[in-house]
Amino acid sequence: MSFAAVNLQLLDGFKTTCMLFFVTLIAAIPLGLVVAFFSMSKFKPLQLLSRFFVWVIRGTPLMLQVMVVFYGPGLMFGMKSFPREEAVCIAFIINYAVYFSEIYRGGIESIPRGQYEAGQVLGMKKSQVFFKVVLLQVIKRIVPPMSNEIITLVKDTSLARVIAVGELVKAAQDIINTRGLIWPLFYTAVFYLIFCGGLTLIFSRIEKKLDYFRG
Amino acid sequence: MAILEVNGLRKSFGNVEVLKDISFSLEKGKVLSLIGSSGSGKTTLLRCITSLEKADAGTIIVNGETVFDASQKKADSSKERRRKQLAVGLVFQSFNLFPQYTALKNITLAAELAAKDNPQFKFSKKEILRDIEEKGRALLAQVGLSDKADSYPWQLSGGQQQRVSIARALCMDPKILFFDEPTSALDPELTGEILKVIQQLAQKHMTMVIVTHEMSFARQVSDEVIFMDAGVIAAEGRPEEIFDSPENSRLREFLNKFTD
Ligand SMILES: Nc1ncnc2c1ncn2[C@@H]1O[C@H](COP(=O)(O)OP(=O)(O)OP(=O)(O)O)[C@@H](O)[C@H]1O
Ligand SMILES: [Mg+2]
Numbered sequence: 001m002s003f004a005a006v007n008l009q010l011l012d013g014f015k016t017t018c019m020l021f022f023v024t025l026i027a028a029i030p031l032g033l034v035v036a037f038f039s040m041s042k043f044k045p046l047q048l049l050s051r052f053f054v055w056v057i058r059g060t061p062l063m064l065q066v067m068v069v070f071y072g073p074g075l076m077f078g079m080k081s082f083p084r085e086e087a088v089c090i091a092f093i094i095n096y097a098v099y100f101s102e103i104y105r106g107g108i109e110s111i112p113r114g115q116y117e118a119g120q121v122l123g124m125k126k127s128q129v130f131f132k133v134v135l136l137q138v139i140k141r142i143v144p145p146m147s148n149e150i151i152t153l154v155k156d157t158s159l160a161r162v163i164a165v166g167e168l169v170k171a172a173q174d175i176i177n178t179r180g181l182i183w184p185l186f187y188t189a190v191f192y193l194i195f196c197g198g199l200t201l202i203f204s205r206i207e208k209k210l211d212y213f214r215g
Numbered sequence: 216m217a218i219l220e221v222n223g224l225r226k227s228f229g230n231v232e233v234l235k236d237i238s239f240s241l242e243k244g245k246v247l248s249l250i251g252s253s254g255s256g257k258t259t260l261l262r263c264i265t266s267l268e269k270a271d272a273g274t275i276i277v278n279g280e281t282v283f284d285a286s287q288k289k290a291d292s293s294k295e296r297r298r299k300q301l302a303v304g305l306v307f308q309s310f311n312l313f314p315q316y317t318a319l320k321n322i323t324l325a326a327e328l329a330a331k332d333n334p335q336f337k338f339s340k341k342e343i344l345r346d347i348e349e350k351g352r353a354l355l356a357q358v359g360l361s362d363k364a365d366s367y368p369w370q371l372s373g374g375q376q377q378r379v380s381i382a383r384a385l386c387m388d389p390k391i392l393f394f395d396e397p398t399s400a401l402d403p404e405l406t407g408e409i410l411k412v413i414q415q416l417a418q419k420h421m422t423m424v425i426v427t428h429e430m431s432f433a434r435q436v437s438d439e440v441i442f443m444d445a446g447v448i449a450a451e452g453r454p455e456e457i458f459d460s461p462e463n464s465r466l467r468e469f470l471n472k473f474t475d
Contacts, residue, residue, distance in 0.1 A: 122325035215314030
């Protein structure tokens with residue numbers, strides 16, 4: 001099998017890896033904000049429910065969650081299962097929304113009360129205080145933990161293999177099984193490294209952009 | 216006529232009553248200093264008057280309008296609340312400047328946001344924003360920081376940050392300006408510049424209430440002094456009465472701590 005042919009086959013897996021990465025990111029970033037607001041809600045039952053949910057998701061392996069979403073509906077409720085790709089996306093979105101929500105919550109709660117109070121005594125609306133005063137400070141504080149989490153996501157996509165979704169590592173494994181070639185498996189590392197390297201660059205750019213203020 | 220009237224104000228945190236039936240009034244254009252030992256309730260009183268804290272009982276009247284009445288059942292609408300809020304300004308001990316904005320923008324931000332509610336805003340946005348900026352620059356000049364318009368808070372000394380925060384409060388044209396220990400977060404050599412700004416405001420007849428531990432300053436700048444002790448007003452009077460011939464024994468004890 002030629003180098004080019006291996007690349008082509010791996011690229012096919014990499015497409016799935018990228019799809020899973022971007023779908024998770026695009027859905028989990030806003031969904032995490034909703035979960036964060038629930039976890040900070042003044043309405044106790046909602047807050048407790050939300051924090052319980054966060055505890056469960058953070059306290060169990062993502063691999064298990066993927067399997068539960070895929071096999072669960074069929075085995076437990078006799079429902080039609082989700083297609084493999086959808087199941088893995090659902091599990092990833094939930095898992096990452098929860099992790100992001102904790103980062104958001106930490107960021108929002110770390111803003112000193114004085115910032116809200118200063119906005120209030122200047123007659124700003126609550127929404128103005130959030131969007132014009134607090135938000136950018138929160139963003140600045142959460143960029144480093146978010147970039148960590150997002151880089152972890154790149155590598156976590158390989159877990160999709162447990163329900164036979166054809167992502168990058170699965171593609172390499174298929175080459176082992178069909179051609180007996182082992183090097184493509186190690187070679188997948190190059191894809192991950194380049195992907196993560198690009199993300200690291202983007203995040204350090206963002207951090208630089210926000211360097212003009214402190215706080 | 217009194218511009219500020221506080222009647223029967225009470226405030227508890229849990230079972231601890233921090234303000235116990237506080238009543239006083241202040242004439243327009245006068246400066247009132249609030250002194251008293253730590254924990255006597257000075258900050259809490261300021262926070263109640265500026266709506267950062269909700270008192271349990273009492274009324275607060277600013278410029279003839281009741282801005283707070285504990286017996287009122289119905290909460291004000293958000294718009295009404297903000298309108299009443301703007302009657303008073305507050306300068307914090309820890310400045311609380313907005314770190315992501317320049318000195319000038321810190322001063323003008325709230326006014327710009329408020330201007331959006333002005334029905335004229337759509338038609339003369341440019342003029343309105345230009346007027347606000349001009350006002351902001353004039354205030355910067357007033358506190359002696361014309362050259363710092365484009366500096367971010369972290370680029371300013373504590374004293375400069377506090378002067379920006381005074382200008383920021385002034386930009387909303389409060390009827391009364393409150394200060395909570397405006398110099399106590401500063402190095403001693405920087406307190407002078409803040410006191411000078413406050414003194415200039417006093418000369419312009421800005422009504423002010425100042426919580427301070429700077430006794431000589433309180434004596435110089437104020438028309439009235441209130442001594443708080445354990446949640447009550449233990450003594451009040453003109454600075455000479457309070458500082459030169461204190462009758463209250465707790466006040467004498469308190470002042471003695473400053474004379475060594
Ligand atoms: N949010 C709060 N919750 C509970 N107790 C509070 C709260 N704020 C203030 N207190 C208590 O109320 C009392 C009065 O506090 P306050 O800050 O008004 O005193 P102060 O006169 O400003 O003191 P200092 O000179 O140290 O600033 C203190 O015993 C304080 O512990
Ligand atoms: Mg205090």
